[in-house]
Amino acid sequence: MLSATAANVFMxxxxxxxxxxxxxxAGFFKTFAxxxxxxxxxxxxxxxxxxxxxxxxxxxxxxxxVELSLTLGNYRRLLxxxxxxxxxxxxxxxxxxxxxxxxxxxxxxxxxxxxxSGLRPLLLTLVVVPFWTNSLVRVYAIRALLAAKGLMNxxxxxxxxxxxxxxxxxxxxxxxxxxxxxxxxxxxxxxxNSIEKLDRRLVEAAADLGAGPWRRFIEVILPLTxxxxxxxxxxxxxxxxxxxxxxxxxxxxxxxxLGNFLKDQFLDARDWPFGxxxxxxxxxxxxxxxxxxxxxxxxxxxxxxx
Amino acid sequence: xxxLKTAYLALVFGFLYLPMVVLILYSFNxxxxxIRWAGFxxxxxxxxxxxxxxxxxxxxxxxxxxxxxxxxCLVGTVGAIGLHRYRFRGRHWLQxxxxxxxxxxxxxxxxxxxxxxxxxxxxxxxxxxxxSHTTFCLPFVTATVQSRLQGFDRYLIEAAQDLGxxxxxxxxxxxxxxxxxxILAGWMLxxxxxxxxxxxxxxxxxPAFDVLPLKIYSMVRMGVKPEVNALAALLFAASVVLVGGxxxxxxRRPQ
Numbered sequence: 065m066l067s068a069t070a071a072n073v074f075m076x077x078x079x080x081x082x083x084x085x086x087x088x089x090a091g092f093f094k095t096f097a098x099x100x101x102x103x104x105x106x107x108x109x110x111x112x113x114x115x116x117x118x119x120x121x122x123x124x125x126x127x128x129x130v131e132l133s134l135t136l137g138n139y140r141r142l143l144x145x146x147x148x149x150x151x152x153x154x155x156x157x158x159x160x161x162x163x164x165x166x167x168x169x170x171x172x173x174x175x176x177x178x179x180x181s182g183l184r185p186l187l188l189t190l191v192v193v194p195f196w197t198n199s200l201v202r203v204y205a206i207r208a209l210l211a212a213k214g215l216m217n218x219x220x221x222x223x224x225x226x227x228x229x230x231x232x233x234x235x236x237x238x239x240x241x242x243x244x245x246x247x248x249x250x251x252x253x254x255x256x257n258s259i260e261k262l263d264r265r266l267v268e269a270a271a272d273l274g275a276g277p278w279r280r281f282i283e284v285i286l287p288l289t290x291x292x293x294x295x296x297x298x299x300x301x302x303x304x305x306x307x308x309x310x311x312x313x314x315x316x317x318x319x320x321x322l323g324n325f326l327k328d329q330f331l332d333a334r335d336w337p338f339g340x341x342x343x344x345x346x347x348x349x350x351x352x353x354x355x356x357x358x359x360x361x362x363x364x365x366x367x368x369x370x
Numbered sequence: 371x372x373x374l375k376t377a378y379l380a381l382v383f384g385f386l387y388l389p390m391v392v393l394i395l396y397s398f399n400x401x402x403x404x405i406r407w408a409g410f411x412x413x414x415x416x417x418x419x420x421x422x423x424x425x426x427x428x429x430x431x432x433x434x435x436x437x438x439x440x441x442x443c444l445v446g447t448v449g450a451i452g453l454h455r456y457r458f459r460g461r462h463w464l465q466x467x468x469x470x471x472x473x474x475x476x477x478x479x480x481x482x483x484x485x486x487x488x489x490x491x492x493x494x495x496x497x498x499x500x501x502s503h504t505t506f507c508l509p510f511v512t513a514t515v516q517s518r519l520q521g522f523d524r525y526l527i528e529a530a531q532d533l534g535x536x537x538x539x540x541x542x543x544x545x546x547x548x549x550x551x552x553i554l555a556g557w558m559l560x561x562x563x564x565x566x567x568x569x570x571x572x573x574x575x576x577p578a579f580d581v582l583p584l585k586i587y588s589m590v591r592m593g594v595k596p597e598v599n600a601l602a603a604l605l606f607a608a609s610v611v612l613v614g615g616x617x618x619x620x621x622r623r624p625q
Contacts, residue, residue: 091537093537093538093541094452094455094456094458096448097448097449097451097452097455097456098449098452098453098456098458098464100444100445100448100449101445101446101448101449101452101453101464101508101512102449102460102464104445104504104505104508105464105467105468105471105508108483108486108501108502108504108505109467109470109471109474109479109482109505110467111486112482112483112485112486113478113482115482115485115486115489116481116482116485119485168382169382171378172378172379172382175375175378175379176379179379185617185621187379187383189613189614189617190383190386190387191386192613192617193609193610193613193614194386194387194390195613196559196562196563196566196609196612196613197390197566197605197606197609198565198566198568198583198586198602198605198606198609199566199568200568200583200586200587200590201393201566201586201602201605201606202389202390204393204586204590204598204602205389205390205392205393205602206389208389208392208393208396208599209388209389209392215392245385245386245389248382248385248386249386295473298473299473302473302474302475303475303476305475305477306475306476306477306478306569307569308477308569309568309569309587309590312587312590312591313590322477323477323569326477326481327572327573330481330484330573331573336485339481340481340485343477343478343481343482346475346477346478347474347478350470350473350474350475350478353473354469354470354473
């Protein structure tokens, strides 16, 4: 079986599997093996997020940190139209990027997974490399393409489609193109992984029972690859809210993203409680996604109680 | 239909790679502006090599990346073996926490770690950076090692124990060698991940400790400099080597 490094990572974690020898004699090594990992995650994941949660209910203090008095004001302030506009803008861009990535990536992942060729491992590696490449470097690379004297404009000029260079940089479209460019591999890999595991016999059975290609896709293939669709969407949508540097490189700072907002609150305005409240809202979104993911795994995975 | 498939695959690969290829070509082009090809030159690379601040940032990056990758491999491998081998209370919680860490957006992690370091009065710089990078590398190492272990015959270790190996010997002499390729791959991926991180580093490092991606960020914000092309090309090359290597290690399965 082909094993893609990043695809492995997105293997659905098996929540329900429990081998027969459920209990082994506990020993020194057991504690030694589990304690460091559990301790690390406790100290650097759970506690920090608990701190952010706590901070989101506190007031800002003069020195720029927090004052110990409870309030819901930070969450109420998030509902201010000024900020709601930023969030709405960021959400719309992130949704658009997610949908575009999904539409571009699904046929790609499908055909790649179905490719009968010795080239497949190499092609998969070619998807994995940009997945791990510095996203800032990649945003910068696409900037060169979109610049006024860049390749895109020159190509269009040569083709006679335009008469003078058009402005591509510093437009919302540029930010969107940048997001799709950077995040596309994050959609392809989970999709590829779930499509590769798809049991062909189920699709053939549907065909034998008289389902046409469209019905086979909608009623068999799509539900069975839903875990991949959701985890891919999650991996595109969440970073798309946060890529603060993308507007610096491609779109100036006028188009505020949630990432820019958090960066401003924590590093410039130093209003931590307010920034913490926004961060908690982001975590809430993540929670919704994860719940949907866990649900779809249970509901649609071949081993699940569908 | 077959031709359409091939064309579409090629188109998407083109989209993924064309900008990087153009960037790499630019980095060898001595012309400062525009895209006119003015012959092959290594000028921009030479400029990089003489920029002391940049070299320091690069060394810092390499230091943090190698230490964070090693630390993540140490904690992550031992943890993955524990998760694979033992059943204990809270195991599902630990597994879930790993998944959440893996999935959590850089921004959320950056903010929470910043708050932690300030609360603990840890000075932002080398240590905060190292601890943060280890944290986001950890779930990748455990996932890689766990998926490797799952592919192996579970009776191997029982056979070792039947032959008289104690728990520690069975793990050290049977499980660890089996997991080795995954550990190595996990190390390389962690190294790449650390080298590539912008968001978390931006939040948790101080002015005294600069790293390469942040250096690029400030260079890019200052405006386009051709040196950035060369630097970006070098970072891209590093990713290709690391990820290609990790893939190669993982795809070579013992028969």
